Amino acid sequence: MADIDRALALIRKSKRIVALSGAGISTEAGIPDFRGAGGMWENVPLTEQLSASAFKRDPGTFYRASARLFSAIGKAQPTMAHRLLARLEELEKIEAIITQNIDGLHHSAGSRKIFELHGTCRTGHCPGCRATFEMSEFYDQVARGEVETPLCSSCKTAIRPDIVLFEDMLPEEAWEGSVAATEACDLMVVLGSSLVVYPAAELPMIALSGGKPVVIVNLEATIYDQMATVAIHGKLGDFATAALALFG
Numbered sequence: 267m268a269d270i271d272r273a274l275a276l277i278r279k280s281k282r283i284v285a286l287s288g289a290g291i292s293t294e295a296g297i298p299d300f301r302g303a304g305g306m307w308e309n310v311p312l313t314e315q316l317s318a319s320a321f322k323r324d325p326g327t328f329y330r331a332s333a334r335l336f337s338a339i340g341k342a343q344p345t346m347a348h349r350l351l352a353r354l355e356e357l358e359k360i361e362a363i364i365t366q367n368i369d370g371l372h373h374s375a376g377s378r379k380i381f382e383l384h385g386t387c388r389t390g391h392c393p394g395c396r397a398t399f400e401m402s403e404f405y406d407q408v409a410r411g412e413v414e415t416p417l418c419s420s421c422k423t424a425i426r427p428d429i430v431l432f433e434d435m436l437p438e439e440a441w442e443g444s445v446a447a448t449e450a451c452d453l454m455v456v457l458g459s460s461l462v463v464y465p466a467a468e469l470p471m472i473a474l475s476g477g478k479p480v481v482i483v484n485l486e487a488t489i490y491d492q493m494a495t496v497a498i499h500g501k502l503g504d505f506a507t508a509a510l511a512l513f514g
């Protein structure tokens with residue numbers, strides 16, 4: 267049986283699927299990933315600029331470094347793969363969607379059981395007075411060069427997007443929920459992740475240690491491919507189109 271058919275057969279018989287999504291699920295929506303070919307990692311020393319201490323020191327540099335990513339997110343619509351997961355949830359086959367993405371596209375696609383391990387850039391807050399903000403207009407202003415750093419309207423502190431930066435801890439509830447869902451699942455499907463960012467990359471190991479089948483769909487090889495039940499190297503759009511023909 268071809269790999270894609272084996273993956274679809276596993277999805278068909280599973281009732282408690284955990285999907286682990288990474289930046290690769292959103293590239294077909296025009297959002298660059300970090301480590302794929304042409305990803306943002308090639309151009310910018312992101313670990314320095316997108317860290318919590320760098321944000322405190324120099325929020326303007328943080329906003330300049332992330333402008334390309336955040337303005338692409340503002341324009342993006344869910345991909346076929348986001349729609350596939352929303353459809354599988356409608357069919358009551360989803361235990362949880364665990365995403366490393368900050369783009370909110372699983373919500374836009376209609377999924378509800380989501381753990382956003384790295385937060386969302388759609389909203390932000392003032393670290394000074396804790397006021398909360400919708401961020402899209404600020405990102406557009408930064409991208410147009412009208413604003414260097416979005417400031418809180420009340421106390422003029424630099425607004426921080428609600429994302430997990432390098433050096434930050436993961437949100438405890440999202441991490442604990444993700445581990446519990448992984449332990450409870452009957453199939454893990456990894457969609458568009460290089461599986462090198464920890465602790466998210468521990469989750470497939472938790473599934474494998476519990477004897478659960480793991481399907482990986484990614485353009486490039488990952489360190490888990492040899493251990494996975496099925497590893498497909500291809501575009502998520504093609505995989506999701508084939509799956510939606512079956513489950514849509």
Ligand code: NAD
Binds near residue numbers: 294302461
């Ligand atoms: P990554 O950039 O490390 O890896 C993405 C993987 O997706 C690559 O291996 C690439 O080959 C694959 N890929 C790209 N396009 C694909 C496609 N069309 N079909 C199949 N595979 C495809 O991403 P990661 O593992 O999620 O970790 C990176 C970190 O980047 C995360 O912490 C995340 O928060 C952040 N990030 C998020 C976004 C977003 O929210 N959309 C975008 C960039 C980075």
